[in-house]
Amino acid sequence: MSFRSFFYLCISMTSVTTTRYSPSWASLDSRPVPSWYDEAKFGVFMHWGPYSVPGVVSEWFWFYWRRNNPNLKTDVEVNDYMRANYPPDFTYQQFGPDFSAQFFNASQWADIVAASGAKYFVFTTKHHDGFANWPSSRNFGWNARDIGPKRDIVGELELAFKSDDRVKFGLYHSMFEWFNPMYDQDEANNFTTRDYVLAKMMPELTELVTKYQPEILWSDGEEGAEVDYWGSLEFLAWLYSDSPVRDSVVTNDRWGKGTACKHGDFFTCADRYNPGVLQNHKWENAMTVDRKSWGHRRNMEIADIMSMEELIENLASTVSCGGNLLMNIGPNRDGVIEPVFEERLRGMGEWLAVNGEAIYSSSPWSCQNDTVTSGVWYTSKGVDVFAIVLNWTEQLELGCLKPTEGIVLSVLG
Secondary structure, eight states: OOHHHHHHHHHHHHOOOOOOOOSSHHHHTTSOOOHHHHHHOEEEEEOOSGGGTTOOSOTTHHHHHHHOOTTOHHHHHHHHHHHHHSOTTOOGGGGGGGOOOTTOOHHHHHHHHHHTTOSEEEEEEEOTTOOBSSOOTTOSSSBTTTSTTOSOHHHHHHHHHHTTOSSEEEEEEESSOTTOHHHHHHHHTTTSOOHHIIIIIHHHHHHHHHHHOOSEEEEEOOTTSOHHHHTHHHHHHHHHHTSTTTTTOEEOSOSSTTOTTTSSSSBOOSTTOOOSSOOSSOEEEEEESBTTOSSOOTTOOGGGBOOHHHHHHHHHHHHHTTEEEEEEEOOOTTSOOOHHHHHHHHHHHHHHHHHGGGTTTOBOOSOSBOSSSTTEEEEEETTEEEEEESSOOSSOOOSSOOOOTTOOOOOOO
16 A cells, blocks of 8 residues: 555545534524533633622622612612712723732632532623623723733633643623623614624624633623624534534523523523423523622622522522523632632532532433422432432431332432
8 A cells, every 4th residue: 555545544534524503593403512511510600800899789880880870779889889989080991900810810710610519610701891801802901911910811711720621611701791882883773783793792702712712602791682683693603613612612592682591502591590390401500609799799798698508409409400500709809719609619519529429410300309398309310319308307208209129228428
């Protein structure tokens, strides 16, 4: 055999056929969801940006400040805070330099997330305020390289999380931006123009995928306009067919008005979505440990923080009904994960170290919660059934499990 024939033989044997998807929901929805996502069951979400500098009310600080509705508690609290602490001509952008990230350590974050037992991580690259946590090529002077941290936050996190593959790396991206003149003009034109999408949003989103290669792409801020305005179908067809993460990436359902709970690899439907009954499509319960905010609040109180018992109940009820739990915390402006949040994350890891067999790679059983005793949620693996008992007692009556010959009962841990 000549060298040339051997070379061509190798090419022929190693070629791979990639499934291609067209820009239609019928085609995109036919794509199998990568198995790793359903097996993972539990992820950690982090909201971090300039809104952590005032640290009051929530990550919607700027919107409430500008809206200034005297009949809404959020708006009153934000405007009272600004009047008491800043001059009248102060702007939201002036919080940028104080978003210091002074103690931010991407490797430390990755270690804490891994210790929680989470199998994936989702980070806010850009929230509705438009601030980019990476050196965006379409965002000058309002990104983490130009102001505040003076660093590529997303890049440092990517390196830390991908260094050992303990936790899959994912990115959140807001499609629209408050008060962006290009978006506002498109909206004024009834979205017959797409200047914001073509000049700003789509180039940034494509840049995030090609540069950082996330295995989760968590879209948000889509509700104001239709799918055609955003160009979502064309983007997703590229993502699934030609992007560097086409074989492993998973996406949610927020791609335009009316898409939530209808299209996407997994459904989020609404924040804190937890239906309590089995769903026929993969879904995710995105919720936050601080009941009042996704971003950091300097004035949060211990009563605002979900207890370990509440978090474990959220995990058990979500997984039992076929969902994944995405649990959010908000680091402070210096990049520190508050001790109470770290304690909750590590507490989840301790619980999963004992009970993870009932969570990871499990499937819903014929019963989700018990018919007799409340606080009991079921999962399964093959012929094995797991009863997650949230309120343990010495005598436990279960309506869904009937003792028959050959059944073996055991306790995890």
